Amino acid sequence: MIPLLVALPLLFAFLLVLVDILVRSRRYKARLTPALYLLGSLLPWSVLLASCRDMPLDEMVGGWTRAGGIEVALDGYSFYFILGTVILFSAVSLYTIGRFRAGKEYSVILLMEAGVLGAFISRDLFNYYIYMEIASVSAFVLTALSDEKGAKKAAFRYLIFSLTASYLFIFALGIIYLKTGYLNLELVRQNAVPSKEISTAVGIAFSALLLKAGIFPLHFWLPDAHSKASTPASALLSGVVVKVSVYGMILLLYALPVTAALRRALLIVAFASIFAGIVGALSQRNAKRLLAYSTVSQLGYILLGISSGSIYGAIYYSFAHMLFKGGLFLGIGSLADAQGTKNLDELSYRGSRGATATVVLLSLALTGTAPFVGAYGKKLILAHLTGIGSFLFYTAALGTMAYAVKLNYHLAAPGRRGSIRTAVPLTLAALTLAFGLYLNPVLNPMDWLLLILALGMFLTLRKTLSGLKPFSFRPAEEFGREINMHMTIFFLFVLGMMLIQRLQ
Amino acid sequence: MIEAELAGIIIMLIGFYGLMSKRNLIKIVLSINIVSIGLVLFFVGMGYREGASAPIMPREIVADPLPAALMLTTLVVDVAITALALTIILRMRREAA
Known part of the structure; x- marks a missing residue:
């Protein structure tokens, strides 16, 4: 039953190409074309609804033994990832109907859905890699299909780094297979004994997934790719595709012994990513780039959950991020498409009540304010932090609120006009509130206090902020040279993650 | 004689060297292909056993078939992505011109 979740979008992607x-x-x-597309993206709902009552579910595809087959599961680890994916893909498919010229673009979106769902159900490390790769390849294609200037370059950079990371990941899988004799998650867990080789493999695999998730020192491909893709594509890239790597980290953490030194390093990387993302977002003038840097920062939160041991915090926060970041990219993207600009000084949601409600609600969800969906994940993560960790956590919340305020401050100012359809992003905004009320129906006065503080801080520092140059790190002018430099940073990072585990 | 696994790792490192030092975009794509070839050699070497035969008509000692099967899948991904990368380079040149 569970594999149907993947098979249905895959089948309709194939049929779409045939029809084309x-x-x-x-x-x-x-x-x-639209009928097949909608069927492909909505049919996974039927599988999910039919099987969610019997959770947790566990299945060997084709009825093989565990040692010889591929295991898939629908349980506490994967359910919220799958639910978020299916919601966001349904939203995007309703949004894109009639907007693309050719059937091929629709079929790439369905392929991405199949890849992402396949990765989220798999409990086999190699199978996870294959589906992650299907999702990534569709992501490269969707980025490259955008008409915006520089989108091809962004897609090339994304492809090269993502692919290098994938090879390192398989290399790590090879070492794991060599040491344990299995790739099935449960069997790896039973057979893995802490050793130098295993810790090296875990270090390499984590670095590869960190790059694919766009965590700070390895985020260089993300702002361009996520901001230059078309509106529905950036919603999917930022909402879903980066979460596949998050799920991979959770699988690794479940199956393999992770040294304390590596956990500490990941905690530091998580905080670095949170703050680097905030600085990047605060300095941007391009609305979609601001959202892209916000993704870097929010994935830092998710990594914080993973490294501090709050796995469910990371899962719930990933789910929240899927909904609100997908919604924000759809809402602000359609605003930018209608008004023909992405510049925050010119964009405005004044003309449309729907757009105002969408962006304000989703910004509140982005800050993790209490009745919204992000609050529950944040609460779980915060419970695992102590001392300086929780202090940094509140500082980060303040920074997140500051750039959310900045976004709304600029959009509320008068600017261009243009009629837009906001039904889909508004529905996502309503869902962030509904799931927030379902998961955690409390009001937290601390959030609103921080929000007022952030508002005051932003209004006093407004002048300084608007004088800031958009923050971007370009080590070299020439494109090839830039790739070389970033590659060097990546390999040094991998080496660091391997060697740090020797220091005890 | 050098072991296949070690040779694979050395070839991967050569690919990494290319990724860190070559500016030409086509050479970057080729470097990635070199990394993937090293990876395939590493895996296939992993399944090798001294004096073993192919696991088609099982005899006493057979080589481990799983790494080879995995690499078959990886090779398919390689071909698809290389084609995509080269297409994007062509489009980039068209955009620049």
Whole structure:
């Protein structure tokens, strides 16, 4: 039953390509394409609803033994990832209907859905890699399909780094297979004994997934790729694709012994990512780049959950981030498409009540304010932090609120006008509130206090902030040279993660 | 004689050297391919056993078939991504011109 979750979008992606090539009549094509697309992206709901009552579910595909087959599961670890994915893909599919020219773009989105769902259900490390790769390849294609200037370059950079990280990840899997004799998660867990080789493999695998998740020192590909892709594509890239790597980290943490030194290093990287993302977001003038830097910062929070041992905090926060960041990219993206600019000084949501409600609600969700969905994950993560950790956590919350205020401050000012459809992002905004009330129906006065503090801070520092240059790190002018430099940073990071575990 | 696993790792390192030092975008794609070839050699070497035969008609000692099967999948991914990377380079040149 569970594999159908993947098989359905995959089948309809294939049918879409067939229709695109074989059906000559333009009229039939125009009717068939949206119908197949909607079926492909909405049918996983039926599988999810039919099987969620019997959770936790565990299945060997094809009925093989555990040692010889591929295991898939739908349980506490994967359910919220899958729910968020299916919600966001349904939203995006309703949003994109009629917007693309060719059937191929629709089919790439369905392929991405199949890849992401396949990665989220798998309990086999190699199977996870294969589906992650399907999702990544679709992400490269969607980025490259955008018409914006520089999108091809962004796609190339994304492809090269993501691919290098994948090879390092498989290399690490090879070492794990060599030492334990299995790739099945449960069997690896039973057979893994702490050793030098295993800790090296874990270090390499974590570095590779950190790059694919766009965590701070390895985030260089993310702002361009996420801001230059088309509106629905950036919602999917930022909402779903980076979460696949998060799920991978959770699998690694479950199956393999992770040394205390590595956990500490990940904690430091998480805080660095949170603050670097905040600084990046505060200095941007381009609305979508601001959201992209915000993703770097928010993934820092998720990594914080993983490294501090609050796995469920990380899972709930990932789910929250899927909903609100997907919604924000759809809402602000459609605003930018309608008004023909991404510049915060010119963009404005004044003309449209729907857009105002969407962006304000989703910004509140982004800050993790209490009745919204992000609050529950943050609460779980905060419970695992002590001393300086919780102090930094509150400082980070203040910074997050500051850039959310900045976004709304600029958008509330009068600017261009243009009619937009906001039904889909507004629904996502309502869902962030609904799930927030379902998971954690309390009000936290601390959040609102911090929000007022952030508002005051932003208004006093407004002048200084607007004088800030958009923060971006370009080590070299030439594109090839820039890739070399970033590659060097990546390999040094991998080496660091391997060697840090020798220091005890 | 050098072991296949070690040779694979050395070839991967050569690929990494290319990624860190070559400016030409096509050479960067080729460097990635070198990394992948090293990886395939590493895996196939992992399944090798002294004096073993192919696991088709099982005899006493057979080589481990799983790494080879995994690499078959990885090779498919390689081909697809290399084609995509080269296409994007072509499009980038068209955009620049």
